[in-house]
Structures are given as structure tokens and as C-alpha cells.
Amino acid sequence: MTDERPYTSAIARLKAAGLRPTRQRVQLLRVLEAGGHRHLTADELHGEARAAGVDVPLATIYNALNQFTRGGLLREVVVEPGRSYFDTNTGEHHHFYFESEGRLQDIPAEQVSLAALPSAPAGMRVSRVDVVVRVTEK
Amino acid sequence: MTDERPYTSAIARLKAAGLRPTRQRVQLLRVLEAGGHRHLTADELHGEARAAGVDVPLATIYNALNQFTRGGLLREVVVEPGRSYFDTNTGEHHHFYFESEGRLQDIPAEQVSLAALPSAPAGMRVSRVDVVVRVTEK
DNA sequence: GTGATTGCAAATCTTTTGCACTAAA
DNA sequence: TTTAGTGCAAAAGATTTGCAATCAC
Numbered sequence: 169m170t171d172e173r174p175y176t177s178a179i180a181r182l183k184a185a186g187l188r189p190t191r192q193r194v195q196l197l198r199v200l201e202a203g204g205h206r207h208l209t210a211d212e213l214h215g216e217a218r219a220a221g222v223d224v225p226l227a228t229i230y231n232a233l234n235q236f237t238r239g240g241l242l243r244e245v246v247v248e249p250g251r252s253y254f255d256t257n258t259g260e261h262h263h264f265y266f267e268s269e270g271r272l273q274d275i276p277a278e279q280v281s282l283a284a285l286p287s288a289p290a291g292m293r294v295s296r297v298d299v300v301v302r303v304t305e306k
Numbered sequence: 307m308t309d310e311r312p313y314t315s316a317i318a319r320l321k322a323a324g325l326r327p328t329r330q331r332v333q334l335l336r337v338l339e340a341g342g343h344r345h346l347t348a349d350e351l352h353g354e355a356r357a358a359g360v361d362v363p364l365a366t367i368y369n370a371l372n373q374f375t376r377g378g379l380l381r382e383v384v385v386e387p388g389r390s391y392f393d394t395n396t397g398e399h400h401h402f403y404f405e406s407e408g409r410l411q412d413i414p415a416e417q418v419s420l421a422a423l424p425s426a427p428a429g430m431r432v433s434r435v436d437v438v439v440r441v442t443e444k
Numbered sequence: 445g446t447g448a449t450t451g452c453a454a455a456t457c458t459t460t461t462g463c464a465c466t467a468a469a
Numbered sequence: 470t471t472t473a474g475t476g477c478a479a480a481a482g483a484t485t486t487g488c489a490a491t492c493a494c
Contacts, residue, residue, distance in 0.1 A: 244387070246384050246385060246386060246387050247384060248384060249382070249384050249388075249389070249390040250387075250388065251387070252387040264424075264426070264427075266430070267433065275423075275424055279423070279424045280420065280421075280423060280424075281420070281421040282418065282419070282420060282437070283418075283419040283421065285413075285417070285418060285439060286402075286413055286417045288402070288439070288441045289402075289441070291443065291444055292404070292441040292442065292443060292444060293441065293442060293443075293444045294439055294440065294441050295405065295440045295441060295442045296439075296440045297437065297438070297439050297440070298436075298437070298438045298440065299420070299435065299436070299437050300435070300436045300438075301423060301426070301432055301434075301435050302432065302433045302434045302435070302436065303426045303427070303430040303431065303432055303433060304430065304431060304433045305429065305430060305431075306429055306430060306431045
């Protein structure tokens with residue numbers, strides 16, 4: 169899969185997220201965008217980046233992923249202890265989690281209807297509702 | 307809160323879970339039961355156990371918590387990277403997660419109605435559906 | 445007895461941090 | 470220039486593992 173987006177796209181998205189478009193951030197964002205919507209760990213991104221000739225230390229990958237997440241460019245998904253997945257799909261949606269494979273798959277928001285959620289305690293607001301459907305082999 | 311259950315209760319529950327009722331497992335389960343339904347980390351249980359005079363290394367706490375979870379005596383809840391909560395409530399229910407405090411609170415199953423979940427892929431079965439409502443300060 | 449379990453220490457893995465160096469504005 | 474970001478190495482946590490000693494059945 170080739171990334172057809174112009175180089176400036178990553179730059180514009182970084183600026184919009186309030187992040188200075190440095191070389192490594194632009195490169196990492198391009199690597200992320202090049203693969204379409206998916207879920208990947210810091211380590212996986214590190215590997216993909218290296219494969220794409222972008223040689224950045226893992227610590228910088230973590231920094232970038234966290235900054236991207238804060239800036240709304242990514243969404244962090246936690247389904248298993250000791251590992252974070254970063255989701256390039258930032259729209260409203262939920263997840264299947266395949267326990268045996270450690271793999272996530274999106275569920276479009278329309279396919280899940282949540283009703284009658286209790287209201288948040290006083291002074292609190294709901295920042296997000298995560299639904300994770302865990303599936304195993306039958 | 308005092309634990310009114312007879313000592314054999316913990317033993318019986320361990321046996322039912324297929325676990326040999328060793329001294330430390332019985333003691334740890336009693337510490338867990340003594341506090342009513344709650345969510346705690348391995349480290350918190352370690353602290354509580356010590357306070358109760360049950361001096362068990364943290365590694366054994368982890369082993370026991372994982373065994374209890376496999377045996378259905380506890381439920382593991384993952385909401386934040388790098389920390390697992392163990393829930394003494396194993397019934398069907400969901401959670402509020404107070405992001406600023408790192409605290410969980412149960413939401414009774416009846417208060418959340420899930421509809422129109424997509425069916426699991428062929429050969430797979432849904433093992434659990436977790437709903438986490440994340441709340442922040444307004 | 446004998447096979448499962450514990451205790452302990454060390455190892456592992458993921459993620460974060462401190463700081464001198466470099467690059468963006 | 471001036472301030473933010475990177476690279477690297479080291480630290481920090483959480484959790485797991487290996488193995489001899491110990492306990493439950």
C-alpha cells in the first residue's frame with residue numbers, strides 16, 4: 169500500500185495538533201498513515217519505521233506516540249496488562265479483541281448501541297466510553 | 307468491616323476453583339473477602355496482606371491473583387497501561403474509571419444495555435464484553 | 445512419598461526520564 | 470537566537486520465571 173497523500177499532509181496534521189513538525193514526527197506520522205487504519209504497539213511502529221528507513225530510538229517512538237495521542241492524532245487502547253495499542257482510527261468506534269492472537273479489530277460505532285448509562289457523578293464528565301468485546305476460540 | 311464467613315469458605319471456594327487450598331492462598335483469599343467488593347492492584351493486596359499479618363512476597367501475590375483469576379474467583383480489569391486491577395466482583399457488570407484518581411467503580415449490568423453487537427467471527431465466541439466509562443473532572 | 449506450591453532473587457518487558465546536543469521558528 | 474525536540478542511556482515500574490526448599494494430599 170503506497171501513501172498517496174502529499175508530504176505536507178503530515179505537516180499540516182501535526183500543526184493542527186499543536187505539535188512542531190520535526191523530521192522524526194513527520195516521518196513517523198507518514199509511516200503510520202501509510203498503513204491505513206490499524207492498531208499497533210510502540211515496538212511494532214519501531215519495526216515498521218526501521219523497515220521504512222526511519223531509524224528512531226524506541227524512546228522517541230514512545231514520546232511521539234504519546235504526543236500524537238494527546239494531540240488527537242491517535243487513540244490509545246489498553247486491553248491487556250503491560251501493553252498499549254495505538255489506534256490510527258480516532259473516530260468513535262469500539263473493539264473486538266482476539267485474546268489468543270493479541271489482535272484488535274474495529275467495530276463501527278453504529279454497530280453498538282449503548283443505552284441507559286448511569287450519569288457521571290457530580291462535577292465529572294464522561295470523557296469516553298470504551299466497549300471491548302473479547303473473543304476466544306470456540 | 308469484619309469477615310463473618312467461616313474459615314472453610316475460602317477453602318471451599320479454592321477447591322471449587324480447582325486450586326489446592328494452601329496456607330497463603332487461603333490467607334490471601336480471606337484478606338480479599340474481608341474487604342467486600344472492590345478493585346485492587348497486586349501491590350495494594352500486598353500491603354493489605356502485610357497489614358493483616360500475612361507476609362507473602364509480591365511474586366506470590368501475583369501468582370495467586372493470576373490463579374484466582376483463572377479459577378473465576380477474581381476478574382482482571384485493565385484500564386491503564388502498566389497496571390492491572392483485580393475485581394472481587396466476578397458477576398456481570400461494568401466500570402466507571404476516574405482517570406484523575408486511577409479509581410474504578412462498578413456499574414451494575416442492568417444499568418448498561420448493549421444492543422446490536424456484531425456477531426463474533428466464525429469459530430470464535432464472545433468471552434466477555436467490557437464497558438469502561440471514563441470520567442474526568444469537568 | 446511425591447507432585448504441587450512457595451519463597452526468593454533475578455530476569456524480562458514496557459514505558460518514562462534526565463540531560464547534553466540539535467533543529468525549528 | 471531562543472525554545473522545543475531528539476538521542477541515548479539509564480531508571481523505573483509492573484509482572485514473570487527458575488529453582489531449591491516446603492507443604493498438601
